[in-house]
Amino acid sequence: MKKLILAFMLLLSLVVPSMTEARSFSGGHSSISHSSSFSTHSSTVNSGGTYHSGYKSPSSNVSRSSSYHNNAPAPAPKRSSFWSHAAAFGAGTLLGSMFHPFGYHSYGHSYGFSFIGLLFDILIIAIIIWVIKRIFTGRRY
Amino acid sequence: MEILFNEQDLIDSVCVYVAAKEYTNPESVEADLMFNPSFGFSAEANIRGRIRNLTEQDLIDAVAVYLRDYHHFNPDHLLVDLRFAEREGITASIQVR
Numbered sequence: 001m002k003k004l005i006l007a008f009m010l011l012l013s014l015v016v017p018s019m020t021e022a023r024s025f026s027g028g029h030s031s032i033s034h035s036s037s038f039s040t041h042s043s044t045v046n047s048g049g050t051y052h053s054g055y056k057s058p059s060s061n062v063s064r065s066s067s068y069h070n071n072a073p074a075p076a077p078k079r080s081s082f083w084s085h086a087a088a089f090g091a092g093t094l095l096g097s098m099f100h101p102f103g104y105h106s107y108g109h110s111y112g113f114s115f116i117g118l119l120f121d122i123l124i125i126a127i128i129i130w131v132i133k134r135i136f137t138g139r140r141y
Numbered sequence: 142m143e144i145l146f147n148e149q150d151l152i153d154s155v156c157v158y159v160a161a162k163e164y165t166n167p168e169s170v171e172a173d174l175m176f177n178p179s180f181g182f183s184a185e186a187n188i189r190g191r192i193r194n195l196t197e198q199d200l201i202d203a204v205a206v207y208l209r210d211y212h213h214f215n216p217d218h219l220l221v222d223l224r225f226a227e228r229e230g231i232t233a234s235i236q237v238r
Contacts, residue, residue, distance in 0.1 A: 022172065023152045024168065024170065024172070025152070025170060052222055052223070053181060053222055053223035054222060058206075058221070059201075062209070066209060066210045
């Protein structure tokens with residue numbers, strides 16, 4: 001029985017891979033050391049308890065150009081803010097004229113409440129709601 | 142010329158390699174190097190909870206990418222030998238042709 005357990009433990013130690021703890025990036029400050037002598041290994045060998053994968057070249061997926069600076073997403077192209085300002089100004093003017101409850105003054109004359117103006121405002125609001133609805137429903141796939 | 146990578150250098154290589162693949166920064170990647178006499182070298186990368194497994198060739202590519210991006214080596218001139226010893230853990234020797 002003891003021999004069986006011993007054999008099982010030995011088998012387990014051989015099968016379970018050697019693992020290191022999960023570690024993260026140290027910041028790229030590598031401790032590269034250079035040596036003038038090297039030995040070539042063409043295949044996986046076990047020499048004095050050290051396993052070698054053998055010298056292998058990177059695959060063709062590794063391009064010569066650096067990917068380090070391509071990781072960050074490209075900044076959005078800077079557009080002129082003129083049209084956004086113009087649209088905000090127009091929307092403000094429209095809403096201001098529409099929701100003014102007591103008519104408006106022009107060149108010293110005062111104009112009161114207009115039913116036609118109210119209908120026109122309702123028509124504009126309906127058109128705006130229709131356009132917004134169409135924009136949002138049109139995005140569905 | 143021969144360049145020697147310790148285990149942290151290999152971890153850094155994996156982090157840089159996986160970060161480039163996943164369009165993220167290397168600091169958000171955790172790497173776990175593995176060696177099995179039967180299956181060779183491999184690694185497991187954790188990118189904010191998402192696991193990515195790397196083969197031995199991926200590890201070699203990771204070393205090449207790291208040396209290219211951080212030390213301006215030409216990947217075409219590199220030969221990578223992954224090594225495992227009980228005391229040193231997983232290391233690498235890179236021959237620059």
